[in-house]
Amino acid sequence: MKQRRSGTLRTGTGIRTALGLAIAAAGTLAMAPASTAVTPGTATLSFDCGSYGSGTATLTATQDGTAATISVSTSAITSPINIGANSVRSTLTLTKNGSGTTEFAGNANPAIPAGGQVSTGPLKGTVASGDSLEAASLKVVVLGITATCKATSPQSPGPFVF
Known part of the structure; x- marks a missing residue:
């Protein structure tokens, strides 16, 4: 009979411990910041860069809270040299919520070979929930x-919504 009580006590302690861990985990999840995402993650458009050329561009956006980045790869500008x-300083200006503008800037780029298309980014900016850029x-x-370069077409499939 003593062993049975001991077994019951252990089982009861195990259940209480598991229940306590489950409650603690649920509380941690409730306090974790909500995951944010930008949609669409990738968009394309056309740019006219005057005497430097014209062509399509692919924009890739990411978001982490109010911080966001956009990387740009465009055939509108090609490099005559390595x-x-x-070593590329870029500023992407975007219309914000249909009026006004915001800028994403940076000087990050991969090495670009002579004749290669320009890729730049991630360009950094700040967003608020619901921003449409x-x-x-x-x-x-x-x-x-x-x-x-000036955009000559709308983004497809549409603006970035954060």
């Missing part, structure tokens, strides 16, 4: 030379 990593222009500065 360009080292992190659509690319309007891109300024790229390489070796002191500035190329300014």
Whole structure:
């Protein structure tokens, strides 16, 4: 009979311990920040960069709370020479919620071979929940030379919504 009580006590303690861990885990999940996502994650559009050319661009957006990044790869600008990593300074201007603008900027880029299309980013910016952003222009500065590109088509499948 003593063993039975001991077994019952252990089982009861085990259940209480498991229940306590489950409650603690649920409380932790309730306090965790909500996961955020931007949709769509990737969009395309066309740019006209004047004498530097024109072509399509692919924009890839990510979000972490109010911090967001957009990476740009475009055939509108190609490099006449090899360009080292992190030597392109870019500013992407986007229309914000249909009026006003916001900018994403940075100087991160992979190495770009001569004749290669320009890729830049992640460009960093700040967003609020519900922001709708659509690319309007891109300024790229390489070796002191500035190329300014204007969007000539809307983003497809649509603006980024954070």
